[in-house]
Amino acid sequence: MSNLPRSVLSEHFLERMKGRRLVSAVFTTFRFEPGFFEAEVLPVFFDIALSHAPAIKLVQLEEALVSLPGSIAVYYDAHGLVAEGGTAKLDTRRIPIRHPTGIFHPKNVLALVEDVEPGPDGKHGRTLLCACASANLTRAGWWENVEAAHVEEIAEGAHSPLRTSLLRYLDALVAAAEGRRVNDELRATHRAIRDLREFLRGTTQRQETFADVRILPSFHAGEASLPDFLEDATGKLLRGLCLEVISPYFDEGGESAPLKELLTRFAPRETRVFLPRNDRGEALCSEPLFTWLSELPEVSWGTLPSDLLRLGKSEEARQRTVHAKVYRFFEPKRRGREFIFVGSPNLTTAAFRLTGRGGNWETGFLVEVTSESRPDWWLETETRRPPVFSPREETEGAATDGGTQLMLRYHWDTQAAFAFWADATPSPSLSVRHGGVSLLELSSLAPRTWVPLAVEQAQRLETTLHSTSLLEVVGEGPQPGFLLVQEEGMFKRPTLLLDLSAADILRYWALLTVEQRAAFIEARANITGDDDPLITRLAPLPVEATLFDRFAGIFHAFECLDKHVRDALAQKRSREADYRLFGKKYDSLGSLLERVLKDSRAGKGERVDHYVVTLCAKQLLRELGRTAPEYWAEHRDDVRALEAQLVEAAPLREALASGNTEMPAFLDWFERWFIQRAEALPEEEQS
Known part of the structure; x- marks a missing residue:
């Protein structure tokens, strides 16, 4: 008997990812454990050292996703949710599919990756990893069962036999998710699929010919x-x-x-x-x-x-x-x-x-x-006849009888929530629950229309989403159904874990690599709870006066933030800029200003340090507004929120100016020159 090909699925992908970094990815699955997917499948595609502590690991993955050039999306059968696997918490899109004549059963990994090292032309070559497998995105599928998979690679600009069929498949996913015909506007809303389609459109279709020695994949x-x-x-x-x-x-x-x-x-x-x-x-x-x-x-x-x-x-x-x-x-x-x-x-x-x-x-x-x-x-x-026969159905283990036609979507950036009833006829009255407690009571919903929820309902949903996105729906069938809330505008979602000091935020901005930031997070995390009494790997770092607590460190940190944001915008990674500037994460500009204001009111830290931080923030906002006007206009409300924080910081200046009659005039002069960005001298004068 020949040797069967044997490989561990996650190890196989780890090998494929060597020397590469993820750009965008689309996963498809029948059964879906969102918590397991985030904690155990996603790390396979990020070449960074992660903590063994689950909570810290999620924060590190959250940071890695911020720097991702593209997006990650999972398309799963609406009846295939596995609630025991834990909830979803990271910035990935989770999109249910309802296949009208059976079950949505594909198990694919379509990962767009690029070389870490640039080629002779200075570009980072890209490749599409295309996997067809039998494994669901579950613990059993990736860790326990005997599964099978095959991976094909399509190089940038390749002559591929898979181009046309993959493009049709991606369009079919969008059509199934949205319940209508696909156009360019609709494709653009599925960002991960948009990235993959853009790559495939740069390839050409290779046709089978009788001259081919082998059958093409x-x-x-x-x-x-x-x-x-x-x-x-x-x-x-x-x-x-x-x-x-x-x-x-x-x-x-x-x-x-x-x-x-x-x-x-x-x-x-x-x-x-x-x-x-x-x-x-x-x-x-x-x-x-x-x-x-x-x-x-x-x-x-x-x-x-x-x-x-x-x-x-x-x-x-x-x-x-x-x-x-x-x-x-x-x-x-x-x-x-x-x-x-x-x-x-x-x-x-x-x-x-x-x-x-x-x-x-x-x-x-x-x-x-x-x-x-x-x-x-x-x-x-x-040849032995089994003594007992226990036939089973293909859908065994899925929540087919307890599925739901209801979808919920929450926008963290606008704090708005919407409900969608996927059936062709109006819904019955529904109760959405968590832990047996009613969260939303929904009267009959119109079919196939996104209906806005009341402000109070949206607020209750937001509160629940801090702990879970897996909810129960009662009133549709004999059994409760599970749904996974679709979350948008995740850069405005509050941070998962950390609450950093102002000095730590500045230090964090100055770190150069993902690996450095991951180590920093693990060192700073201090988690207490029933399950994790203390799961920091390293002892808390001492608080001491360092470069980052004084002016040079402040200037350097803001310069690094400015570069991060400009690079992200130049490379069309606007989501990363959103997180860094307007997000609710532990290291965003808004979080820094909030921490400075909090410390100032409590009398913590040096007032002059707080004042310089706010001046640096003013300078950053002014320069970005000048050099990225279109992006600034798109985020007008977010910019106003930061400006409001700076207005709130005005007492810092007043406190510095009090008690010295010459100080107000000095601060006027100082601020005028400080806010203006210095221009580099011509080379002939740099001597």
Whole structure:
């Protein structure tokens, strides 16, 4: 028996990310654990040292996301939320999909990355990592199950066979999320997809020709039945080869229509189908299906190697669930062609789309494998009849009966909330709850329209979002449904953890790298609570008079902030500028001014230091308003809020001027020259 390809999914992506940094990413999944995704999946795509303390780790990831050039979005089945995995807290978009004829079942990672080091032309080359997998964005999918995945890479400006199908797929995601036809204006609202489409439009489509030695990789976007896709991609090349099928789910009943279709269409010489079992050894299919398949000519049940199925190295280790979906056509022990389809479709009628337009939404890659060794079977034949049969449905574990057509969206920047009823008819009266307590009572909502909530309702929702974005909906069906609130304008969301001093904020601005900032956060975090009595890795740093507590440090910190913001705007990373200037994070300009005002009222610190900080802020706002007028106009209200804080700081000047008759005139002169930015001398005068 040949060696099965084995790799840990997260380690595989870590290897792919070496020497690269993330730009934008789109994830798709059926089942979704938002807390696990943020804490364990996202870190795979950021090459920074993270704390083992969950709370500090989230703050470090929050900082890494601020510096991300693009966006991250997760598209998930609206009935697939897993509440036990924890809530979502970071600035990623979470978008539910409702597939009208089945389940939204793709498991994709589409990550746009760029080289850390520039090339000879000074540019950072970009690549699109395209993965089709069987793993959901859950703890079981990434850590426990036996899963399968394949990753293709598309280089910048490449001649790729995947271009057209990926562009269609991205458009289909937007259309499904919005419930209407796609146009450029609608695409722009899905920022991560917009970034990926812009990259793909810079590539060209490579067409299959008879001159090609190998079949080019093909992406199945779920538009056609799986057998049609396989035949269209390979012609007659699959006929007569041996077939191996790994699938954890089957149709109910005594026969498998998808398997019959594969046998009829491709006439495999021999076929083996994986027999899934639970940890008690019970077969996870019906007894009539087991008997029917066992009696087919040249078809047998199979099993995977026992060491692959153990969750650990010991013989007593718990058995892993096989969740992989693989269709493999090959010539055993011969040097010949080998074709593998890897993705999300189970061996079910809904996954194969055998009933016309109905069925699930599935995706996968078909690739031709080349190897120096002669391929052999992955599955050993299984002739023992299981003593017990425990068939299960493809949607097992999903909240299908307790799903909801309700969506909620909260805008942190405007403090406005909206409700959307996704069905074609008006909603019943609904109660949105958290912890058994009513949060929102909604009367009948108009269909497929975003309806603004009352101010009081928006305020209650905001208060709840400080602790969780996972809510319960009662009144729609016999069981409560889960929803994940969609959060926009996250730069205005209050910080997750830290409350830094003014000096620490200035120090933080002056740090050069993401790694330095991550270490700084871990050193400063001081968390108390029931679960984490004290989880700082390092002892708190001593408070002492340093460069950053006096003028030179203040000037340097503001210069670094100014450079960060200008670079972000120049590179079209306006979200980072939003966070740095107008956000509610621990290190934003607004947070610094708030801290200075608070310390001043409490009599803490030097008044002259506070005064100089406010002058630096005035200078920064003036210069940015002059050099980035369009951005400034877009954030007129945010600018006014900062200016209001500076007006509130006016007593600082009055306190300095009191008691000295000459001081007011001096401060007038000082401020006039201070606010003006100094111009560099011409080179001939710099001597």
